[in-house]
Amino acid sequence: MFKTIKNWRISWFLASRSILRGSKGTLALTILVMALSFINIIFMASLIFSMMTTMEQSFRQQALGDIVITPEDATEISFQDQDASSIGLTEKKQDYNPKYIYDRDSVQEKLLSIPGVLATTAHYVANANFVYDPENDGENEEKGAWSVKSINPEKEMTVTGIHNKMVSGKYLEANDRDYIMVGRDISGGFGSPYVEESLGGIQVGDKVKLIFGNGVQREYTIKGIFATKNMLADMTAFLSEKEMESILGAKNMASEILVRVENPGQERLYIEKIEGLGISDLKMKSWQDFLASSASFTDSFMVINLILSGIGLIVAGAIIFIVIYINVVNKRKQIAILKAIGMEAKIIVNSYVLQSMFYAVIGISLGLLFIYGFVIPYFLANPMNLPTGDTSITANPDTLVTAAISLISVAILAGFFPAWMVSRGQILDAMRGE
Amino acid sequence: MSLMIEGKNIKKTFPGAVPVHALKGIDIAIKTGEFVAIMGRSGSGKSTLLHQLSLLDVPTAGEIIVDNQDILKLSERQKTLFRLTHFGYVFQTYALLPEFTALETVSIPLMMAGVSHGDYTKKAKEILELVGLGHRLNHRPFELSGGEQQRVAIARALVHNPKIVFADEPCANLDVGASTLIMQLFAKLNKDLGQTIVLVTHEPDDEKYVDRVITLDDGLIKKGDGVQLGKTLE
Numbered sequence: 001m002f003k004t005i006k007n008w009r010i011s012w013f014l015a016s017r018s019i020l021r022g023s024k025g026t027l028a029l030t031i032l033v034m035a036l037s038f039i040n041i042i043f044m045a046s047l048i049f050s051m052m053t054t055m056e057q058s059f060r061q062q063a064l065g066d067i068v069i070t071p072e073d074a075t076e077i078s079f080q081d082q083d084a085s086s087i088g089l090t091e092k093k094q095d096y097n098p099k100y101i102y103d104r105d106s107v108q109e110k111l112l113s114i115p116g117v118l119a120t121t122a123h124y125v126a127n128a129n130f131v132y133d134p135e136n137d138g139e140n141e142e143k144g145a146w147s148v149k150s151i152n153p154e155k156e157m158t159v160t161g162i163h164n165k166m167v168s169g170k171y172l173e174a175n176d177r178d179y180i181m182v183g184r185d186i187s188g189g190f191g192s193p194y195v196e197e198s199l200g201g202i203q204v205g206d207k208v209k210l211i212f213g214n215g216v217q218r219e220y221t222i223k224g225i226f227a228t229k230n231m232l233a234d235m236t237a238f239l240s241e242k243e244m245e246s247i248l249g250a251k252n253m254a255s256e257i258l259v260r261v262e263n264p265g266q267e268r269l270y271i272e273k274i275e276g277l278g279i280s281d282l283k284m285k286s287w288q289d290f291l292a293s294s295a296s297f298t299d300s301f302m303v304i305n306l307i308l309s310g311i312g313l314i315v316a317g318a319i320i321f322i323v324i325y326i327n328v329v330n331k332r333k334q335i336a337i338l339k340a341i342g343m344e345a346k347i348i349v350n351s352y353v354l355q356s357m358f359y360a361v362i363g364i365s366l367g368l369l370f371i372y373g374f375v376i377p378y379f380l381a382n383p384m385n386l387p388t389g390d391t392s393i394t395a396n397p398d399t400l401v402t403a404a405i406s407l408i409s410v411a412i413l414a415g416f417f418p419a420w421m422v423s424r425g426q427i428l429d430a431m432r433g434e
Numbered sequence: 435m436s437l438m439i440e441g442k443n444i445k446k447t448f449p450g451a452v453p454v455h456a457l458k459g460i461d462i463a464i465k466t467g468e469f470v471a472i473m474g475r476s477g478s479g480k481s482t483l484l485h486q487l488s489l490l491d492v493p494t495a496g497e498i499i500v501d502n503q504d505i506l507k508l509s510e511r512q513k514t515l516f517r518l519t520h521f522g523y524v525f526q527t528y529a530l531l532p533e534f535t536a537l538e539t540v541s542i543p544l545m546m547a548g549v550s551h552g553d554y555t556k557k558a559k560e561i562l563e564l565v566g567l568g569h570r571l572n573h574r575p576f577e578l579s580g581g582e583q584q585r586v587a588i589a590r591a592l593v594h595n596p597k598i599v600f601a602d603e604p605c606a607n608l609d610v611g612a613s614t615l616i617m618q619l620f621a622k623l624n625k626d627l628g629q630t631i632v633l634v635t636h637e638p639d640d641e642k643y644v645d646r647v648i649t650l651d652d653g654l655i656k657k658g659d660g661v662q663l664g665k666t667l668e
Contacts, residue, residue, distance in 0.1 A: 003548075010545050021533035021574070337529045340490060341590065342518025343546055344511070427490050431529065 007347050014338070014351035018331075019358055026327055027359075033323050034363020034407065035370065037316030041403045042371055042395060044312055048305040049396040054389040055301075056291065058230035064287040065121070065159045065258030066267050067274070069107075071099040072281040100124075100253035107279055108155075108257060114273045116262040119158035122254035124150040124244045130186065130237070131209040132199040142200040146186050148210065148237045149255075150244030159260045162226050162233060169204035169224035176240045179223035180208065183234035190227045192234070193387050210237075216247045229389040309399065317410035324356050324414035332422040336430030345423035349416060356415025360408040371395055437499075438598060438630050439464040439487055444496035446482050446653075456482040457493065458653040466597075469624040469631045471640055474650035480634045481602055483650065487632065488521055488600040489513050501597050518546055522591030524601040528583040530575040536562055536586045537571040543594040561589045565619060581612030588619060598630045599623075605637065617643045 019027065060066065101107055101122070108120045125147060132142040153172050157163045163171045167190045172181045184190040188198025195201075202208060204222050211217045220239070228234055245251055261270050267286035274284055331352075338348050376393050383390040422430055439462065446457040456479045464470050472480045485491035487498060489505055498505050501520060508516055522543075523529070530539055537558050544554035562568055565585040575583050584604055591599050601620065605613035621643040623629045633644065641647055649656040 006545075006548055010542075013545065017531075017533040017538065334531050337531060338542075339514065340517065340523055340529070341543060342514055342516075342521070343542070344514055347546075428485060431525075 007344065008350065010343075010347050011350035011354055014348070015354040015358065018351070018355055030323050030327060030359045031363045031366065033319055034359055034411070035366040037312075037319055038364050038367035038403060038407055039370055039375075041309060041312040041316055041407075042367065042400060043375065043393070045305055045309045045399040045403070046371075046375075046393045046395045047391075048301060048308065049399065050391050050394045051386060051389075052301045052305070053394060054386075054391045055230070056288070058228060058389050059232060059291055060264070060287045061161045062165070062228040062230045062233040063160065063236075064232075064290055066261045066264055066287055067259040067270060068285050068287065068290045069101065069111075069257040069259065069274070070255070070283045070285075071101050072283050100250065100255060101257060101282065102253055104252050104254040104257070107254075107282075110277050110279060111257070111259055111274060114270065114277070116270060116273075117259060118262055119155065119260040120257055121152065121155040121159040122241075122257045124241070124248055124250065124253070125255035126212055126214075126244070126248065128210040128212045128237075130199060131211070132202050132206065133209075134200070134202075134206070142188075142198070142202070144186065144197060144199060146235055146237055148180075148212075148239060148244070150241045151238050152241045159258050160233075162228060162238075165226045165228045166224050167227045169222065171224055172238055172240055174240060175242065176223065177243045177246075178219075178221055179240075180210070180220035181224040181226065181238040182208075182222060183236050184225060184227035185231065185234040186237055187222075187225045190225065192227075194235075212247055214248065218247065229387070309403075313403065313406050316407060320360075320407060320410050321414040324359065324411060325418050328352050328415060328418040329422070332418075332430045335419060335422045336425075336427045339423055340427045340431065345420075348423050349419045352415040352419035353412050354415075356411040357408060360411035364404050364407060368400070436466050437463055438466040438468070438501060439632070440499040441487060442497040444483065444486055444498065445494045446479070446486060446491070447494045456653055457486065460496070460650075460653075460655055462487070462648065462655070464598075464630065464632060467624070467628040467630055468646065469621065469629075469633070469644045471633045471635055471644040471647045472650060473635060473638075473641075473647055474656075476636070478650040479653040480636075480650045484600055484602055484632060484634045488523065488598075489517050490523075518543065518594070520597045522594070522596035522599040524584065524587050524591050524599065524604045526603040526606045528575070528580075528587045528607075530583055530586060530590075532575050535572045535574055536567055536578070536589070539586055540589045540593050543590060547594055558589070558593055561593045562586070564592075565589045566615075579612070580608050581615060584608060584612070584616055585619065588616070588623075592623065592627075592629070598632060601631065601633045603634055603636065605635070605640075613637070 104122050108122060111117050111120050127145060128148045129143065129145050134140065134142070151172060153163075153174055167184065169181075172179060182202070184192045185194045185197075186199055187203070188195045188201045189203070192198060199208065202222060204225060206222050207219055208222060209217060209219045226234070239247075259270070259274075261267065267288075271284045271286065274282075335348050339345060372395070376395065379391075379393040383392045441460055441462040444457050444460040444462070445455070448454040448456060460483055462483070472483060474480045482491070486493045486496075487500075492506065496506075500516075503516070505513070505516060534542070537555070540558040540562055541554045544557055549557070559568070559571060562571060565588055567582060567585055567589065570578060570582060570586075575586075578586065588599075588604070591601075599620075604620075605616050608616065617640055620631055620633065624631050624645075633640070
């Protein structure tokens with residue numbers, strides 16, 4: 001034990017002198033490479049992580065709430081269904097599902113009685129074909145099929161944030177019967193990435209005809225257009241609850257109820273409590289489970305993130321290995337001298353491992369300082385305007401830890417191998433520089 | 435006097451397209467406390483012999499006994515430990531580490547021997563003062579002259595009281611004045627401390643400092659030097 005401590009002390013003695021009194025240029029370059037490699041990995045991973053988080057949070061904030069409650073045997077109303085329907089103009093979405101949550105008001109009341117449930121909002125959900133005739137002459141009609149939901153405006157505002165995302169016109173009111181509110185991907189304006197599949201730039205005040213799955217046809221005036229940058233929300237149109245009930249011939253029912261809770265992240269606990277209420281024939285999912293069951297884009301992002309992080313780590317690892325390797329190989333004469341005067345090989349090797357660890361730890365620390373001191377505050381103040389939403393950079397702690405451990409491991413290997421090889425070789429060859 | 439080094443039929447061949455037979459069967463004996471110079475023309479094998487005797491290289495054949503131990507039978511780790519406890523080295527190019535001060539350089543062998551911080555600093559200072567560098571303790575190699583650097587190397591070689599100091603052309607890179615100082619220092623250490631010293635040199639003038647000269651010629655000991663297994667040393 002004493003010998004081990006003594007050996008490590010000597011290793012640190014050698015390493016510290018080399019770090020403090022060796023080439024300042026080499027020291028700076030090595031640490032810089034370390035820091036940049038770390039920043040590179042973290043920046044890319046964080047950007048994708050932030051895009052994913054932004055997208056997921058926008059689903060939670062704008063479209064799903066914290067918990068989605070649907071009838072037990074309802075057909076899944078999914079993001080993918082709507083995406084497909086919006087592209088196929090002639091493919092009319094007719095899978096109108098008559099399964100409802102009955103006695104909606106009572107269910108909402110019961111939900112609100114659970115401690116921690118902050119708000120609920122109920123939607124009727126239907127699909128409709130939209131027809132917009134800009135010239136009102138029966139020619140050049142713009143058509144598309146989208147999801148239509150009913151809202152009780154007051155309750156809706158307590159769960160989703162669409163009222164804060166109005167880019168034109170006004171939010172619906174409870175008594176509006178002739179008005180409709182549409183997302184930007186239906187209107188085709190306000191930076192929508194789906195202009196080709198939209199109603200071609202329909203604006204507030206324009207009239208649009210809706211043909212519902214049950215055959216009902218009605219004409220509405222666009223009251224407002226919102227842009228949440230969330231595809232699920234922006235491909236949806238809203239009618240008032242009264243209007244929708246008249247179309248569907250329903251009363252006090254709902255296709256889905258969205259729930260907002262006090263402690264996001266503990267949705268499963270709330271679901272257990274809701275199940276305890278004894279309301280039958282309901283299916284409850286957290287917003288994450290709802291997304292997981294209906295959309296595979298998060299998985300795709302995860303795969304992209306994994307690949308980019310992996311490549312970043314390999315490239316960073318290779319660069320760091322080369323830089324430290326060259327540094328150590330240049331000191332083979334010194335290693336040989338130490339070995340010649342009787343220093344144990346492991347003490348010499350450990351001194352280079354310690355040096356490499358020092359480079360890695362300082363480089364990573366500087367990288368973290370840059371990320372937390374500059375990158376994150378900068379993008380918080382100036383979020384990137386991406387199609388997926390306004391995205392700031394958030395570092396994922398898991399990625400930080402993985403990248404830091406990986407880079408330190410690579411640095412250790414890069415310090416260990418050349419020193420080990422030289423210390424095993426012939427002293428005289430190394431001293432002569434052969 | 436007892437024998438410190440005894441080499442029998444030491445051969446060293448460097449492989450290659452044309453193998454070089456650097457040592458062709460050397461028998462050598464060096465007594466404890468002796469100051470021996472190995473001399474000869476360039477390429478005669480004198481440095482190669484020193485490397486074999488000092489465990490810096492491994493002979494192709496032969497036997498080397500140092501302090502009653504067959505050193506060629508030691509494992510790599512044992513050889514390292516043997517070098518630390520038995521040998522001190524002075525190289526032609528000084529072989530100092532650029533990042534270490536004179537005091538730190540000389541302290542390293544003591545650190546490795548497990549001497550405490552206070553003791554190794556005290557001992558290193560003493561030995562540096564002995565070689566005339568008491569005023570240069572905190573200077574690094576680039577701040578020292580060639581002669582001073584070599585004296586730091588000598589101090590490092592001596593600080594842990596080795597059985598033998600091997601010096602491979604220690605004055606080759608020094609001017610006459612510095613060379614004289616170094617050789618006088620070796621002679622003083624040999625005389626005062628009874629230090630066994632094996633010196634490789636090509637300077638005929640160095641003969642006056644040593645007890646005995648072993649002359650090599652083409653990988654063999656030249657006749658007439660009286661070094662046949664120590665028989666003539668008694």
